Amino acid sequence: MKKLNLSYERKKGLYGYGFIGLWFIGALIFFIIPVIKSFIYSFYNVTPDIGQLVMTPAGVENYKRAFMIDPNFRVYLTEVLGQTAWQTPVIIVFSLFVAIIINQEFFGRTFARAVFFLPVIIATGPVYAIITGDLSTSGTADADQFSTMFSSNMVDQLLEFIGIYGFNDKLTEVLSTMTSDILNLVWKCGIQIIVFLSALQAIPPQAKEAAGIEGATAWEFFWKITLPYVSPMILVNLVYTIIDTFVDPSNKVMERVLQIQDDWKYGLSAAMAWSYFAIILVVVGAIFAVMNKIVYYDD
Numbered sequence: 087m088k089k090l091n092l093s094y095e096r097k098k099g100l101y102g103y104g105f106i107g108l109w110f111i112g113a114l115i116f117f118i119i120p121v122i123k124s125f126i127y128s129f130y131n132v133t134p135d136i137g138q139l140v141m142t143p144a145g146v147e148n149y150k151r152a153f154m155i156d157p158n159f160r161v162y163l164t165e166v167l168g169q170t171a172w173q174t175p176v177i178i179v180f181s182l183f184v185a186i187i188i189n190q191e192f193f194g195r196t197f198a199r200a201v202f203f204l205p206v207i208i209a210t211g212p213v214y215a216i217i218t219g220d221l222s223t224s225g226t227a228d229a230d231q232f233s234t235m236f237s238s239n240m241v242d243q244l245l246e247f248i249g250i251y252g253f254n255d256k257l258t259e260v261l262s263t264m265t266s267d268i269l270n271l272v273w274k275c276g277i278q279i280i281v282f283l284s285a286l287q288a289i290p291p292q293a294k295e296a297a298g299i300e301g302a303t304a305w306e307f308f309w310k311i312t313l314p315y316v317s318p319m320i321l322v323n324l325v326y327t328i329i330d331t332f333v334d335p336s337n338k339v340m341e342r343v344l345q346i347q348d349d350w351k352y353g354l355s356a357a358m359a360w361s362y363f364a365i366i367l368v369v370v371g372a373i374f375a376v377m378n379k380i381v382y383y384d385d
Contacts, residue, residue: 124356132352139352148357159358162338163365170331170369177327178320181275185282186312199283203276274330278323285319286312321377325370332366 092100128148130141152159188198289311297307334340339362347355 125360127352128356128360130353132356134350144353148353149361151354152358152361156342156354156358158342159339162342163362166332166337166339167365167369169337170328173331174324174327177275177278178323180272181278181323182282182316182320184275185279185286186308188279189283189286202279274327278327281319281323281326282316285316289315317381321374321381324373324377328370328373329366332362332369 127141129144129146131144131148133140133142184202188195188202293311293315294307297311302310331337339358343355343358343362346358
């Protein structure tokens, strides 16, 4: 049997194709095929039977039921869109603010960076469930005593102390919601802070020197140097934050989709999921189209 004489570069290429092939097979079996099937299910009434699924054509009926008959889907969808609309700017601004701070030279900077990146490591574990008071999945009997340290109505008490609590119910509700969810917001900023930090460190030293020679203040340096250079990463973080918020399993739309699925209504659940996916695409596309026109690209 003749031995193949392959060059070292050719062997490396074959190894690469081998790894890609394994990934492609897994993606095909566990992702692409299920996605296609779910899209097909959305146009059928799917009911389980012994050893099979019985599919009855329904056309767009499942989509009509999702938006016109289901009592919760539209309400939850509106709530998630509204929540994302105010959470996203807060996360972006806070992440940029923290990134600018921890980019400075100070004692303990490495520890500070680790603290803000720590939520990325443990965000899906039982620690976050305990902190946020979600004890149904934490498996900890006395965790409620610990989680109370992170829940407070200090804003309500402050507004009541200064005599304006209830003066404007809508303002009070917004302030209370934003502050009561502050831990969740900070918890979602880890990736964004790292992205902004890398963008800040990529600002050319020549730009800083030129600004110093011209006598630019810190405020002017931020608006004329820092913000233009990090603007591409603002777009990246915007898209990431929006998608991360939309696909969070804890949001009400995702919970409703999974609840319908657990009720064996696969067709309706698939229609809700694909409708939600289409809305996400529209929102992300609109954000990208608008922001891409004002982003500064250093050619």
